[in-house]
Amino acid sequence: MTTRTEQTSIRPITLTGRSGIDRAAHHRLDEAWLAAAWSHPKTRVLVVSGGQALVEDLPDGRTELVLLPAFEAPISETHRYFLGTDEEGVRYFALQQDTLPGRMDQAARPAGLREVGALLSERDAALLAHAVALENWQRLHRFCSRCGERTVIAAAGHVRRCPACGAEHYPRTDPAVIMLVTDQEDRALLGRQMHWPEGRFSTLAGFVEPGESIEHAVVREVAEEAGVTVGSVEYVASQPWPFPSSLMLGFMARATSSEILVDGEEIHEARWFSRDELEAAFASGEVLPPSGISIAARLVELWYGKPLPPGVPR
């Protein structure tokens, strides 16, 4: 496997850039430090609820997270996650709540990462992804997988401890591969999932299985979903995908066969497209481009050689 060390995509891939946030994990067990950080006037708090946070659309077209000083944040010590610090010494926390706080100014609106990930700055997108990933994990792992007892939050939101058997549980990340497959004629293989709207085509993707390398997962998934044999596999970039706990590993893959046989379960239809064919299909409306923050759109763009037409929001 070769690795692209530089981002060669036309547009940056959301959530892969440098956020400027130092997660400062060494502070997570230091209760005195955390308490002092929380009460510091420069500290900012991101309230999350059900995968959403408040964002504000600014007059200049930017969208940013609503980050509260700690004294304005709702009072809650149980679901407080330390996210890190930035170069100016600002400490960031997330606060998981049952509902988002109301805002007097009406300017803020609730939004999820899928919706605003590409609009936010790299810092804000990274803070939201971290907070949402922890929220999802905390919500789904309240009980000890070893003994069944209720677990308690520890390490500023990054560990759950079992008071009965002493087990420590860490946030899980599920690796998934997502790949743009091209053939000898440099055509791209795009598929349509069963539940997608008519005309939506995108890259193939799937989860890495236990005991499997990611390169093998690429080869296996393409064979299973489209019946196509893959030879070389080239890593492009990764993207956190906390819906609820995935890490997308993006690849370009070269096929050594071209006959398509879809599985008919996950993938309903798959086709080879030349660049001209795809451009014509976009123009006629026969094919809808992949949309949203997913790395899929960037992988297609990397091959296509120019920005894709705007997608229809999912």
Ligand SMILES: [Zn+2]
């Ligand atoms: Zn236990």
